[in-house]
Amino acid sequence: MAKEVKLHIGVENDLEEIKVTIPDDSPKPWDGKDKLKFVGGKTPRLDGKEKVTGNAKYTFDMKLSGTLHAKFFRLPCPSAVVTKIDTSAAEKAPGVKGIVLVQETLPLTVRYADQELLAIAAETAHQVDEALKLVKVEYEKRPFVVDLAGAQKSDAPEVFQGKFERDKEVGQIEVDEDNAGQRRGNVRAPQDYTKGGTKEEIEQFIEKSEFSVSATYQTQVQTHSALETHGVVANWEGDHLTVWASTQGTFSVLGELAQVLKIPQTNVRVITDYMGGGFGAKFGAGPFGIAAAKLAKKTGRPVKLMFSRREEHVSGGNRPSSMQTLKIATNKSGKLEALSLVSRGSAGISTGAGTSAPAKGIYECPKIYTQDADVFTNAGPSKAFRAPGHPQGIFALEQSIDDLAYKIGMDPLEFRKINTMNHDVRQKEYQIGAEKFAWHKRNPKVNADKGPIKTGMGMANSVWYYFYGVGYQATIKVNGDGSVELLNGTQDIGTGSRTAMAVVAAEELGLKPHDIVVRIGDTKLGFGPPSGGSQTTAGITPAVRDAAYLAKNKMLEIAATHLNATAQELDIRDGVIFVTSDPTRKLSWKKVASKIPGGTFSVMGERKKDHIDIKGAPAVHFLGRNFYTIGGMQFAEVEVDTETGVIKVKRILAIHDCGRPINRLTLQSQLNGGIIQGVSYALFEQRVIDRNHGLQVNPNLEQYKIAGSMDIPEIETIVLDTNRGNSSTGAQGIGEPATAPVAAAIANAVYHAIGVRIRDLPMTPAKVLEALHS
């Protein structure tokens, strides 16, 4: 059965009325005209106190009685064939209880320095360290290549000599398996995209165009560097495995463990009560999860295996570097005519996402040619990283767009406006951003300041996509004492999902968010979304609201019999159930709960497919499908010291949209975090691998530089309400779009300040000085 409802949708107060057909067991989506009590407000985290008092227990904190400590033996050689592994001495070392090999059969190919060969479990971490020194490995060194340019040369050593076998990790970008066969040296088969002509036609068009720019951009490898490293605690009870994991996907870890260990999924449980950060590299069980589970089985003891900071850098995943050659042409009046992008990304021993999505998805341009290809290097695996391919792609695209605007003498903001007319949210964002940032006060000339320290203003567009999954199941349990539990297996990786879920349930139930006991991070609690693609809130909150809607109806039915009314005549507000026509006829939530037949009930809401497709912005082809694009943009003001090359980011204004905001407090934190990570990427972070020996020389947080508190600019965030009526909550994602445009906005501000473009990330003093002096 289905029902038809009228709905006001649109951006902010710019609303139109539509009719939507929705399932009977779903509530009417929140309306653009609804005045909601908690949704869209600012609710402090439910678990804030636990976190700041140290009571929150992370995977790293798990202490099961009898736990063994485990660690990998890693070979510090970037390319080798291992012919013999001798663990006999290590086995006899004090405290050692078990050893497992990552690959049972030899020879074993080592493709990056510090690749794991085996894991040892012992009574103490110190005993593991001592035992690791006793492992003897015989191996033959092979030539290697660690840099993106070098790996593409025809005589470069091949990282994969046979068939390329990708890490089986859920949440990674799906690739065409046949692709491996078309590899040329280390370069995987390029992915081409054309619109409005062939590659040759488009490139010729740009070449002949009167107004065009062409440049090559480079970006570095960034490691995820989450505060909590990768790792698990694994424990067997009979043939049932429980794993505490620092993961972004409890269910993907469960699936991978069951598959690799060849046990039924019913026998695996994954728990992530609290999680110390994840930016895309924490979806799978990983070699560490599998090794820990095997060691736990072998020893009959719980086993803890957490990465060290060094392991996290070299083996935990990273954002691919890129080399991108971008050419764009416009006509005299500033309408884009053609764009060509050829992009290569370092995949390490894994694969990347390409960088062309922003070039395809932000601007209206009739002729587009893009080509992406991954390049294998003898370095740790690249993994999805907060907006895969986007900070790289936007760094190149938005500098080129800026370049072109200056070339035709047009305000860079105006130039962007007239080439994105098809995006209703973006148009509003330009207006608000320009006003808030006082863009009009900006000197139209570049390099206009006197003295060695020069200020500049710049901006860049972001783009992301509306992703959500279906089938997630949220359960709401109402107890006889009126307490409410909300259950789902998804994890809160620090973004505030736990609180967002409580906010949605409280809104529907007429209670307060802190009245809802949220139990999440446990695969026993019902299928939930992975935290990737910025989809947790969009995925889970409609299921939560649907469950709350069913629970509310049930409570109203119970109350109806005691208020001599029908359920349809009742409503709930502030913990009171009342007759809408006569609010003096009422019962408290607790009172009604005490009358639940049998004393308690549970209802389940399911994430269904969206009621309607979202309109108002173009759909873009990304990862094999079309997705509605989320807008967003950031403005940056910088100070560049032309004598030292040091860039200081003074302020960032971020204007974003993510459907209907659920909790603006944690939403703002996500934006702050994305911007801070973006500043850090723009100016500091860089994996440095010694080109002569293939080892990372900065696998720590001292020489791998991350922005500290003094490096953080003044940040202002604005989030537009966009009500699309697509799901019962209308939530979309923000984690990724928040970080995608930061480096580009800063780079454009740097150009405005000094009149020279820095086309190479990170924008270090060395590069700024080189650009100024060349």
Place this chain on the structure above:
Amino acid sequence: MNSFEYAMPKRTADVFRALESSDSIIKAGGIDVLDLIKEGIAHPQRLVNINSIDELKYIEGNQTTGVKIGPGTTLAELASSEVLSGSYRALAQAAGSTATPQIRNSATLGGSLCQRPRCWYFRNKDYHCTRKGGFTCFAVNGENENHAIFENDFGCVMVHPSTTAVALIALGAKLTIASAKSSREILVEDFFVTPRENMHRENILEQGEIITAIHLPPAAKNMVSYYYKQKAKQSFDWPIAEVAVSMQLDGKKCQNPRVALGAAAPVPMRSKEAESALNNQEVTIDIAASVGKEAMKKATPLSQNKYKVHIFQAVIKRTVCWASDIDPFA
């Protein structure tokens, strides 16, 4: 990390006894030593904790008499010391610009002088570099963006990490070094050894010796000083360039300048070129800029660190200006 014995002497005399065996190592604030042990660079059999010795923690004297500082004094204490707020302020500035507040609360002046290099090859157990007894300096033809631009033609191109040493050299400070049997005094600038003198150590301390006092000479008439560190980050970071200057300033006329550079060479170094360019000059921005240029004339940057030469020029110019109370950006 290997297993080791832990000694906690209460008096200086007891330290010498604890240090008798050759594989013992001193721990003061513990910042550097803990890193070295955890990273597998140092493998001491005995750790002698001198942080518990109260008689090594003091700041005595004044600008007229000179100042004596105990090596156990923390960098945080130096940074906020009243005694160091006038002519000696370069030392307070250097101490206050080091690392993070947490580290400054624990790190000591003695430890700051005796810490080992932060070169990323030296700190990586998988590189057996010259300083660790090997035959290759991996930075010479490797990743050397952070390395030396002076004294980098002999076996090791690291830069010495001591920030306080740069200020102490500019202030003409001396050290008292003592062992169970004897004690001696030495200028801070003579305390450090270049790779040419000895590849395997950074200073002249012999096994069994410790620094027992740091002496700032009485401040000369109209003496001013200034220290500045240029980092890539504003928060905690190792310097790209650091400069300390002291001089007697009569009006704007400079006499007896001492200019010390850190992050420039394998030892904290004096720049005689800078000093002679500055001596007897009326300090102006232009003069300060020429001091920076002179100081860098003999620089020999490596493949990835030419940028440091530019930055040193700017930082020397600015530090000379700030010491002379001139706004370098005017």
